[in-house]
Amino acid sequence: MDISHILDQLNEPQRQAVTSESNSVLVIAGAGSGKTRVLVHRIVWAVQMLGISPYSILAVTFTNKAAGEMRSRIEEKLSIPVKGMWVGTFHGIAHRLLRAHYQQAGLPRTFQLIDSDDQLRIVKRLMRDNQIDESRWPAKTFQWYINGKKDEGLRSKNLEAYNDKNEQQNIRVYALYEAVCEQNSLLDFAELLLRAHELFLQNPDLLRIYQHRFRHILVDEFQDTNSIQYAWLRLLVGERNQFFVVGDDDQSIYGWRGAKVENIQRLQVEYPGIELIRLEQNYRSTGNILRAANGLIENNADRLGKNLWTAGEEGDPIKFYRAYNERDEARFVVERIGAWVAEGNLRQDFAVLYRSNAQSRVLEEALLMENIPYRIYGGMRFFDRAEIKDALAYLRLMSNNFDDYAFERIVNTPPRGIGDKTVSVIRANALQENISYWSAMEIIIEAQAIPSRALKALSAFQQLVSSLTELVEQPLHEILENTITQSGLLEYFQKEKGEKGKSRVENLQELVSAAKQFEELDETDLAEDPEFEDLDTLSVFLAYCALESGDSQNDPHGDNVQLMTLHSAKGLEFPSVAIVGMEEGLFPGHQSINEPGRLAEERRLCYVGMTRAEQQLFITCAEHRRLYGRESYPQVSRFIREIPNDVMVEVRPSSAITQPVSVTPARPDTSSSTGFNVGQMVKHDKFGEGILVAHEGSGHHARVQVNFNQVGTKWLVLSYANLTII
DSSP states (O other), rough: OOOOOHTTTTTHHHHHHHOOSSEEEEEEEEETOHHHHHHHHHHHHHHTSSOOOGGGEEEEEEEHHHHHHHHHHHHHHHHHTTTEOOOOEEEHHHHHHHHHTTTTTTOTTTOOOOHHHHHHHHHHHHHTTOOOOOOTTTTTHHHHHHHHHTTTTTTTOOOOOOOOHHHHHHHHHHEEEEEEHHTTTEEEEEHHHHHHHHOOOHHHHHHHHHHHOOEEEEEEEEGGOOOOHHHHHHHHTTTTTEEEEEEOGGGGOOGGGGGHHHHHHHHHHSSTTTTEEEOOBBBSSSSHHHHHHHHHHHTSSSSOOOOOSSSSSSOOOOEEEEEEEHHHHHHHHHHHHHHHHHOOOOGGGEEEEEESSHHHHHHHHHHHTTTOOOEESSOOOGSSSHHHHHHHHHHHHHTTTTTTTHHHHHHTTSSSSSOOHHHHHHHHHHHHOOOOOOHHHHHHHHTTTTHHHHHHHHHHHHHHHHHTTTTTTTHHHHHHHHHHHHTEEEEEEEHHHHHHHHHHHHHHHHHHHHHHHHHHHTTSHHHOOOGGSSSSSHHHHHHHHHHHHHHHHHOTTSSOOEETTTTTTTTOEEEEEOOOBBBBBBBTTTHHOOOHHHHHHHHHHHHHHTTEEEEEEEEEEEEEEEEETEOOOOOOOOHHTSSSSGGEEEETOOOOOOSOOOOOOOOOOOTTTOOTTTTTTETTTTTTEEEEEEOOOOGGGGGEEEEETTTEEEEHHHHHOOEEEO
C-alpha cells in the first residue's frame, strides 16, 4: 500500500511517533515542531494502515480552535465525515458523555450548561440571600474556590475547615452553590469534568464499555491537564488501551489555574513501558532565537529535556535594549515598529508582549502619539478596563456631583449594601423632579424615604464621596491613591484571588503612575490647549483619560500592531516580536523569585514568549520604572542573564550595536545632541533653577528631567520648556 501521503511530509522523529507500535507513547513536542501534524497523521496511520475503526479513537485537546483544526485535517486526509468521531475538547467530550448517560450521572435529561458569568451571578445571589457581605467576601473569590476544588475532584462534603473561618465560609458557599445547581439542573464547566469522572467511578460497567470502545486515546497539550482531567484519562486508558500523549513540559504556564506540569513529568513512572520521542526540529524560528530559548530553559530543573534546532537560517541576533525608563522603552519599541513597516512589512506581523496588562498603558500612549493602529489581543485598552473606569467614575463624581453615569456606576461598587431597589427609587425621583441622581439621593436621605438598612448604606456612600471631594486640592496622584483606597476598590480586588484579581490591582496602581506622569508633563500640548486653560488639574486629567479611551479598538482584522500578555501569546507566532519589561520584580515577579516552582513557571513563560518570534526578537528592560504607582530602579531580569551572549547584541540609544559584556544596570549616557547634558545647572521661567538629571529622546520629542531647588523633580519637553543653561 502506498504510504507516501502519510509519511513523506514528516521528519524522522515525526515518522517514529506516527508509526510507533508501543502501547503508550509520550511525544515531547517543542515549540513550532509540528505537533498537530503528528497527531493527525497518527490517526490517519491507525485507520489506513492498521485498520483501526475511526470510531474507536478518542482525541482530546483544550480549545475549540485546536479541536476544529484537528477535525478539519482528519477529514481532509481520510476523506470521511468526522461527525461521528470523538475528537474534541475535554469539556466537549464530557458534555457528550453526560448527555448520553444523564440518568447514570444523576441528571435530568434537560440539564443546562452555565458559563462563568452565569456562575458568578448565582454566587452573588446566594450571598445576598444569606447576608454575606461582598465587600468582605468578593463573589469572584468564592467562584475561584469552587472551580479550584472541582478541578481537584473535591465536593464540599469532602472538605474540612479545621476551625479556619475563611475556609468555613468557602465551604458553606460551595455547599449552597451545589444545592442551587442541583435543584435547577445547572452544570458549570468545572462540573462537566468532575461529573464525567464521577460517572465512570460510580458506574464501572459503563466504564468498561467505553474502555472497550476507545482502544486508542490521544491527548494534545498534555502539560496543561489538571488533576481531574488526568484522573479521567487514566480511567479510560485502563490496563490495555493505547495512550498517545503529545505535550511539552517547557510550555506549561497555567499552574495558576490548576494545570499540573507534574502530570507529564510522572508519565514515565506511571506507564513504565512508555516510549519517549522528542520533536526538536523547529519550523518557525531562526537559529539564534532557538539557541537563546534553549539557553534560557536549561536553567529549569526536572525537565524531560530537549534541544530545539532548525535547518533554516541563523538569522539576526536578538536585540537587547536597556532603556532609561518605561517611556524610553516604549519609544524604542515604536521606532522598531516604524523600521519594520518601512521595510515593507505589515504592522500585524509585529507583536509586543508583556508580563502584566498594566504595562500596556505607556505602550498605547506611544503608539497613539505616532498614529500607529494597534490591537490588544485577548484584552482591552488600559482606560477601557472596568476597574479603571470604576476609579475614574469616583473622580468624575468628585469633580461633578451631577454626573449621573458616574453615580450609577459606583454607588454600589464595590458592594456596600445599596441594592437595585434603592437605585431604582433614586432614578425614579431624579426623573420625576428633573434633578440629578446625587440631588435625588440627598432628598431621599433627608426624608428617610427608604428602609433603615438601605438608608444607612446610602448615607455612608454620600459621606464617602463628600470626604473624597475635600481632597481635590491635593496633588493628582495623591487624590487617586486616596480614592482607590478609601473607596474600598483596592481592598475589594485584592481579595479576588487568581491572576485576574492581581491584574486588576496592578491596573489600579498603574493609574496612579499615569497621574504622576500627567503631573510631570504639564507642559504638554494638552495642558496648554485653550480648551482646557480654565480647568483644574483633575478636570484636565479626566479629559485626557476620556481622549485616550475615546476611539474604539481597531478592527481586529485590520493591519494593527498586536499587543498582548505573554500568556495570551501561547499558540501564536509572529515574524517580529518585542518582549518588554524584563526586570527582576516584574518578570520574574516578586512573588516568584523565592519560590522555585513559580520561578520555573515564569521561566517557561519567558521561553514561550521567545519562541513566538520567527525572524526578529527584541528584549527590553528599564533602569528606572514607574509602575503600579511605585518608583523603582530594578535589576536586569535573570532571564536576560541566562541567554547566551553569542546570540544577543545590545542596542545603545545612539543606535549603535555592541556585544553585551554583562547585563548589569548601567548609568544612562549623559551626552546629548540637543546642547543639554546631564549634570548641567539650568533655569526655567516658572520653576526656577535646578540640575538636569536625565535626558531622553531626540528632536521634537526630546525630554529632560530636572531636579529644581524649589519644586522638586519634573520632566519637561525641551521644545516647550525654554530652559537656559546657567
